[in-house]
Amino acid sequence: MKISVVGGGSTYTPELIDGFGRFNGLDEVVLIDPSHERLSVVGPFAKRMLPAVSWTTDLDEGLDGADVVVIQLRVGGQGARISDETFPLECGCVGQETTGAGGLAKALRTVPVVLDVASRVGNDAWIIDFTNPVGIVTRALLDAGHRAIGLCNVAIGFQRRFAALLGVEPGEVLLDHIGLNHLTWERAAYVDGMDRLPSIVDRLDDPEMVRRLGCVPSYYLRYFYEHDKVVAQQRVSPTRGEQVAAIEAQLLEMYSDRALTEKPALLGQRGGAFYSEAAVGLISSLLADDDAIHAVNLRNxxxxxxxxxxAVIEVNAAVGADGPTALPGAPVGPMQSGLIASVAAYEELALDAALRGGRDRVYRALLAHPLVGQHDLADGLTDRLLAANSAYLAWAR
Known part of the structure; x- marks a missing residue:
């Protein structure tokens, strides 16, 4: 089996390699990245962790013969992320790289690049998309006819956290996970068929909100439920992109140490906790055809x-050789369905803007987003978004 990792120069890559080391029958892992400088550091360290690793800056060479392609690229690097997290604040809106105006900026930069990569992938290969915004990128891949699945670490993070609180192994916890990527709720946590979530509510963040909602909202729901509070905090705090950039510099220095053969503890602060476990489990099910349950992004x-x-949604699915099949679930109530429908409509408009460009398409996507929703805000954000991203959007120059 050959796994190709597009964006393999990421400082996060050793986390994936740590997971891939548990595969049986893995012949080759190829790290692909346009940055020779990054590959020259991350590649040798990854190979010390897993001898099957190689690396290249040649996309076609790296993809040739791949059974699974993992896409984890970031167009514009941390600099573009910092921009996504700051320009919306000028209009009093949340600055975040996957939702709101910042999320749209990232989608506009990312979708064309991911589709170009996917066009070079063999027809039989599975594409696992980690690249944010995962829901929009996965929709673009599926619309273009690729065998693609979107993957996020929110669900597996909740599973691990709930398991620790319940004193059981993570594999014993089955979540009732619903929503869109970065817009999800946990409605139950089943252990041996019984919902154990009510027993741990008091030990969760903001238990009163959880009781009122009747479910546990993901971290990303705070941008909707506590928008003004978050904006106030963001205006006086370093961006997450700035924090990650500092961590990455330290990690690259650590990776350069030839004596280092295991991922350093600092990598845990980089973000993406449990991604490698989620990826290994998903890829194993695709190859073993075991119909195991995974929380993934797939067609509605x-x-x-x-x-x-x-539309692309994020729910539990049975995954086998033919891909994911969503598991039946209880109807979604209006508290969740209204917001899901609103954000899904925005995502459809966002994808149209990413594929076809044009200021009016960007404006309409922003106006449709529930975190914007006003003409003056959408207009001002459109101008700022295009000014900040003209280097990546040929049609906006």
Missing amino acids: HGHFPFLPDE
Whole structure:
């Protein structure tokens, strides 16, 4: 088996390599990145962790013969991320790289690049997309006819956290996980068929909110439920991109140490906790055809009756050789369905803007987003977004 990692020069890559080391029958892992400088540091360290690792700056060479392609690229690097996290604040809106105006900016930069990469992937290969915004990018891949699945670490993070609180192994906890990427709720945590979530509510963050909602919102729901509070905090705090850039500099220095053969503890602060476990589990199911349950991004196909079939949702699915099939679940109530439908509509408009460009398409996507929703805000954010991203958007120059 050959796994190709696009964006393999990321400082996060050793986390993936640590997981891939548990595969049986793995012949080769190829790290692909346009940055020779990064590959020259990350590549040798990854190879010390797993001898099957090689690396290249040649995309076609790296993808040739791949059974699985993992995409984890970041167009514009941390500099573009910092921009996504700051320009919306000028209009009083949340600055975040996956939602709101910052998330749209990232989608505009990212979708064309990911589609170009995917066009070079063999027809039989599975594409696992880690690249944010995962829901929009996965929709773009599926619309283009690729065998693609979107993967996020929110669900596996909740599973690990709930398992620790319940005193059981993570594999014993089955979540009732619903929503869109970075817009999800945990409605239950089943252990041996019984919902144990009520027993740990008091030990969760903001238990009163959890009781009122009747479910546990993901971290990303704070941008909706506590928007003004978050904006106030962001205006006086370093961006997450600035924090990650500092961590990355330290990690690259550590990776250069030829005596280092295991991932350093600092990598845990880089973000992406449990991604490697989620990736290994998902890839194993695709290859072993075991129909194990994973929380993934996939086509709606009627699962949420209030969304179009072609929308991409994030729910539990049985995964086998033919891909994921969403598991049946209880109907989604209006507290969640209204916001899901609103953000899904934005995502459809965002993808259209990413594929076809144009100021008006960007404006309409922003106006549709529930974190914007006003003409003056959408207009001002559009100008700032295009000014900040003209280097990446040929049509905006």
